[in-house]
Amino acid sequence: MKIIKIDKKLWSDGVEKSRAAYRLIGPVKDKEFHQFRELAKGEQPDMNYKNSRLSPKSIAFPQSETMFLYDLDEKAEAHHIMQDAPKDYSPRAVIGIRPYDAKAFKILDLNFNNSDYQDPYWINSYNCTTFIGLANSSPDKFDFSTSCGTGPFDDSAVDVLLVDYNDSYLAKIMTDKGSAWLNAAGFTTKNGEIDGTVKGVGEAEEDIYEIIEKLKADAEAKITSKVAFDKIKEKSILDIFNAPFWEDIAFACLNCGTCTYSCPTCWCFDIQDETKGKKGIRQKNWDSCMTSLFTVHATGHNPRHNDWERTRQRFMHKLKYFQDKYNQGIMCVGCGRCVEQCPANIDIRNICNQMNNGEWE
Amino acid sequence: MSEFEPKIITILCNWCTYGAADLAGVSRFQYPPNIRVIRVPCSGRVSPKMILSAFHNGADGIWISGCHPGDCHYITGNYYARRKFMLLKNFLEYNGIEQGRIHFSWISSAEGVKFAEVARDVVESVRKLGPAKYFIKKELDDNDLCSCLNKSNPDNNLAKNILEEQAA
């Protein structure tokens, strides 16, 4: 691993330069919120953003994604046969992604790319994406990422981690993919070397590790809310499932999709056909376990008939089933979006702690 | 523009306006061939779904006609319809649907002349507006639906801002 130092003055030119080889994605302000979007020519990611309103998972897992096209016109050749929808899997770089959001991609990857099942749409998108992470020096009050196996300076899921340091970015080059982007941006040579031809980019000083560690410690210290889930793993599924607090926890829940749609790790989707005239598509849409339609059977029977059962499902999945299945912590990176945005104050931190620490029959 | 022939979804109640359309036929009152009639029992049967759906599918105009107040075969159906239509029309126009895209009339089964007259006026007013622009569901083989990024569509706010910036 290598750390280089990039003068902020060079940053935007570098980003623009990398466009020759990458489709660029980054946080931009859209009305009052930041969102990850493909950057138009000349457009820069906002490197001073706090957090994006929605998670950037849509980069590889869009809310609506067309999978197939078909033609119902019997006069047409190959009518009623599904055709792959055209896709663009050319390299793309997501710039300024927060470490926990990048970490979430790893969690999603567990689901979409495993020995049982490989989702081509996910795999192709994920593989063609380079993550240029941006460490978070001032986490907000909703952030509880440190207790979720990641943190504001977590470099485990990014290809490059940028650390804002005075007039420079300190770039931790984590992977070859990362190195390739830096190269495309003109910050390094082909091999990731710094040949001194670019003024303002240089090898970081020796004490840079300590500096980063210091920044990291400062940032982590700002995170005061914590969750614990160690005991959840030990408890039996049925024990937690039948715990007495669910109806109380879920009482306020509106069963809207705010939490699932803003969540970087919620991965559920639904497949729908849509036709207009003689053309049709099959598309994959985000789904939400909060809605009654999520589990409703063709017979009309719904195993999760009551609102609170759906709320329970969400937390059982994230905090219990996921732990049990993958043994990689919880299905939550502590970004705090759901806590901040929930209209009814359903707070995963409380619920997690209640599941973990609660004592009941 | 002069080439443009609008298609107008026309929903008529069985008892009055459909009868007027029949009478217009019997009387050979001519009107332009742009309307496509759907017969329903009563104007009270018409729901906003049908109107939105007509726009989704690309109708250039919509014309709904029933019995005069008091003449409803089902006593009061058109009174309820009248309230619904009023709200619907004003709400559509508030949403940006042009005045003159959607028309309502009461035509009794004896008013063949009025039917032909209104048909002409409806077609003309829609023709003047040109093809429908709003509430149309785009063709499903449009490429941008296949985009791999969330919300990358022509109405994208961001894209629009950029275009504006570039223009400025």
Added chain:
Amino acid sequence: MSNNSVTGAVLVAGGGIGGIQAALDLANSGYYVYMVEKSPSIGGVMAQLDKTFPTNDCSMCIMSPKLVEVGRHINIELITLAEIKDVRGGQGSFEVDVFQKARYVDMTKCIACGACAEKCPKKVDDLYNAGLAKRKAIYVPYPQAVPLKYAIDADNCIRFTKGKCGNCEKTCPAGAINYNDKDKNLTLKVGSIILAPGFNTYNPSGKAIYNYDASKDVVTSIEFERYLSASGPNQGHVTRPSDNAHPHKIAWLQCVGSRDINTCGNGYCSSVCCMYAIKQAIIAKEHDPSLECTVFYMDMRTHGKGFESCYNEAKDKHGIKFVRCKVHSLFTQEEKINNQENLDIGSVEDKDAVEGKKSVEDSGEQSAKKSKKESKNKNIKQYQVLNYFDEESGKVVTDLYDIVVLSVGMEISPETKALAEKIGIGLTDSGFIKTSSFDPVATTKDGFYVCGAVQGTKDIPQSVVEAGGAAMRAGTALAAARNTLTKTTPERTEIDIKGERPRVGVFVCHCGSNIASIIDVAAVRDYAATLPYVEYVATNMYSCSQDAQDGIANIVKEKQLNRMIVAACSPRTHEPLFQETLLSAGINKYLFEMVNIRNHGSWVHKDYPLEATQKAKDLVRMAVAKSVQLEPLAEADLNIDQNVVVIGGGISGMTAAKSLADQGYKVNIIEQNTSLGGQAKNLYQTAGRAMIQEGLGNLTSQITSHENITVFTGAEIEDVEGFVGNFKTTISSCCDSSAASKCGCSSLNSDKDGATSGTNSKTIEHGVTIIATGASELKPTEYMYGKDKRIVTGIELDKMFINNDPALTAAKSAVFIQCVGSRELQRPYCSRICCSHSVISALHLKEKNPDMNIFILYRDIRTYGEKELLYKEAREKGIIFIRYDLANKPEVSVGDGKLNIKVIDHVLKMPIVIEADLLTLASAVVPYKDEKLAQFFKVPLNEDGFFVEAHVKLAPSDFATDGVFLCGLAHYPKPIDESIAQAQAAASSALRLLSKKTIKTQGTIAEVNQTICSGCGVCLSVCPYNAPSLRVSNQNEGRPKPHEGKAEINPVLCKGCGACVSSCRSGALKLKGFDDGQLLAMIESAMNF
């Protein structure tokens, strides 16, 4: 029980609205009907009207479903162009000789395409348009005519008059013309005869005072009606007939040919002219708000339900002027104008109308209007000059009008009178068919019944009421032979197509050249073949012809089609025919869809054959898209409980009960009071001078001794459950059983095990309900009523008559004050009966004491119909009528034992004081406003508190709620004869249901999916028929009903309008046959192809 000497068929003479209603009532209750109509089609005068008062409903719109029903009824045989020549035999078995003129068009072949009329060279005055337009010698009277078959007018046809031509035969694509057709003499065997020949309008021609012959701008009201009508000669544009200029002032002259024994011999009032003048003035004003409308009248007679408020609106809202004055004459004044001012002349927009005008001259025909003076010089304007005495100013005023409408009265035709005389039916002095107060629809000859204007001038609802009454009486006489001559449609088995892939057959009709000359029929057929699910396509020359029908049915069977589409003409006229065809092939009739490519295609886009063809293809594609989603629909049977409940034991209730009991039904009368009789107990004489106590006594004893009638007196309704065919009414008595006999109320639970104690209640199961709860007389709060015993109400006076009170003979002076509590702000309606009642009472006082001075203080005297003759008699006998107006009501005072009434005399314009020994207050009739009852039966009350009938004009005795009927004062104030007629009509309506024993529900009705219903109740709120309800658990059942609180539709009550479906936010409601999926499929396919 069957009686071979009775024939179960009825002849109805006359196909106007009265005849139509009588025929439908009879045919629907088990009797075969011959309807004999002298013109080529039914409809009568109502078909000519533009709108109907007081609601200004479109006349044709409300009437045409009835016309169609008659035309299609398997138990009504229409005999058009026919007249009764003679009648033999007696009640129960008549032989009627009918002469039927040749039609020269084979009705089985004619498809009413109109090609013949287009080619016919001969133009004739169009009587449907009151001679104001032209029709051809081969014609249908009007486009919606039933039967919709052409006829040749041989008197005018060139082929018949000159032996040339033959165009129609050459043109007719169906080969329907038959010049060799012959007149026929038929003999019909019937058990009863209903006379409903209607009326003629008074012809003002030849009476110089009306200037009618001299100017085209003087028109009769029926002519003006046609001018107003969208289907009339001017397409509803009112213009000054002499020059087609835009009129600015129109005058209506009332009482032309009515209340007039000088110009003509019609002393009676025509009852309807005041209202139709108001209606016409309002419509004319609606067409052009700047128009000045003035009605010149003697008394405004707006005595019907909703009439007074219509009159008030005409004055206050529409600004129509009403001038009380009988205009004695008018004349034309010509005025030269310069060209500048001439601009608004000749502005008729429609070319056809102008041609129509011209053709009056071209045709060389002698029409009534031909001789009229037209303004030859365009620079001369004609005005009608009216000289009249203006009461307000006290001066003679001269005023100019563009158009003068003569509000012509009704007359009975000489032919009708001659027939009546020939068969020995009594007539009144005025020439109407004579009936009696207590049997208002029976003529003086057994077996002959009557309805409509021939019995006395009247409006549509009253004619419809009498039609029901006549049907009831005619049927009762033949009850033994019910269902002996009627036909039934055979039950057919249907192939179960559930789960089958749709197999659609598309049949495209040429309609001769009607469609094929414009639309490329073969191209439409070939296009249809490419559509999904379409398995068979074909074209027909005439899809509706018998051979084509047979062919289609065979193909449906052979190709195993399970959906059928016919692209031809209008489903409004032809859907039932093709549904029948489909049914004959064993397929549910609701799997049919019709595409209208003629009326909505070739006929209206004749200059755009390509576009019309494309439109036809689009419409076929839309129909296919819908049809694949169609489902077979079931018409469920519902049993009708054969018992009847009549609520109210007054004259109306008893008459209704007796009518049904006489036909063999068990009837329960529920009366709140402890004795029967209602208001009639206090009444003395009818307008026909019949003694009411005698009539009431007869009726009451018939009721109490009737084996089919159970009377519950002193009984109140506790609860009502159920709906048409299956009501459960719980009644309770005012006392418990042991005390009941003392009180006079009925012991309700004693019928099984003798008198028992405890609660005195009973539940009656019944199929129909007749509401006859009556009304009462207002207790006045003015004119010192209650302060002096010489001041009485109208009913109290009658009581004095009944008791032969000596005070009556002793009185030297009697005063009546009219409109006490009626036509005032808080009670705006007219009580209808009081004018006649006071006049009769006054006459009776005069008879008791010819020297008595009698004064009637009135606002308008409303002695409608032949009651006008009483008014005349009263004046002749010296009864003094003094008019007052609302602003200057009479003042009553008592001083020194003297009862003084001060009133401003309308002639002298001076106050006069009358000293009276008797003051009668003609007090209003007030309804009970029984909201509880209204809720029990889910029937509405109007603002005044009277029950609201299903339709003001055509269903005056029905409620919108099925199985509940209405009669008597609970509907509106009315005299005894009208109450009795309405009671019989309500019974007749009830009989239509009862006689069927079961009723079929409609297939296209709403249905609830309870799993997605939110139970919000919007469907209950918008349904006028009370079809939806929210599920409630029966407490006896112990556990909650599934889907408790969710809506359900009673398929029996649903009429299939879909208002609930479009109002349901949850999407829980669907309308079978017009469901969202089906309609959205049409919308989608209209745009995408």
Added chain:
Amino acid sequence: MTMNINQSDINKKQIDIINQQYTEKIREAAKRILLEKKADVVIGFKNGTEPMKTEPCLITKASDVDKLIWNEHCRLNLANYVKGRKDKVAVVAKGCDSRNLVNHIIEKQIKRENLYIIGVPCNGMVDKFVNVKESKVGVESETMQKNLDVFLIDRDMLQDNCKTCISRNPVIFDEMIAEPVKERVWTKEEKLKERFESVNKIEAMAESDRWSFFNDMLSSCTRCYACRNACSLCYCPTCFVDESRPQWVGKGVDPVDVRTYHFLRAFHCAGRCTDCGACEAACPMNIKVRLFTKKLDKECFESFGWEAGMSLDERPPLDVYKVNDSENFIR
């Protein structure tokens, strides 16, 4: 201007005092109601896990009543938590909540006899994004001066719907926890001008601008349906957007489908919406969805003289009609 700053402090204190009083009264009422078995449960608000957040809660035991609180962040409409309950429910209701309870009773979603309404005179709710928008706490504005007698909270901090509230006091209640606040007296003209100011502005736009204005507004909508689920009027077992036979609204993020959802949702609220603001309070993307419902509110007010939830005696305007309803738009 110093006066104003002081005034602001006074207001802040006043709010705290009122919140404290209300909270105590609510707890007291809840306890009494549960003990006297006037209701099986009490629905109210409890403190949220972060400042400016509250959470609807259900109290079943008298011993738990101290969870209940009241403050200016009780945005959600508790009528939404009452519908469909079969038990006897006591509910804490501010003016708008009570109007929605009226709706529920009329639309048979709850029976009046199963409801015990603890009425709260409302001092207005603080917009949940007020911190996002760099709150103006302590900074006086002119509008505040004008409205001192009306609201205790700076007008700029108020939730938009509260600014033009027509019924801050409950329209129906079984008991009030405080004296009613003074309601503003509106003329019809004022209502049309002020209450519907946002709508009027859009009406004044050109047609094409209106279309793109709303498209832009909805571009961030994720169809999470928080607006629908927070709305007390949305209680259909299956929402029209979830209908599948026929499925006439697409389920993806096609802008026309998104637009259709918002259009029809608003239409379904026509004549029923009380402008309680729960939809906007719930929207995570801060989309002004009330711009849709308010237009229909305005139409109903202008044409039918109707304001939803004010009386138990009349059904909403689309469930009824008047013979002389306006029809100048019909030929």
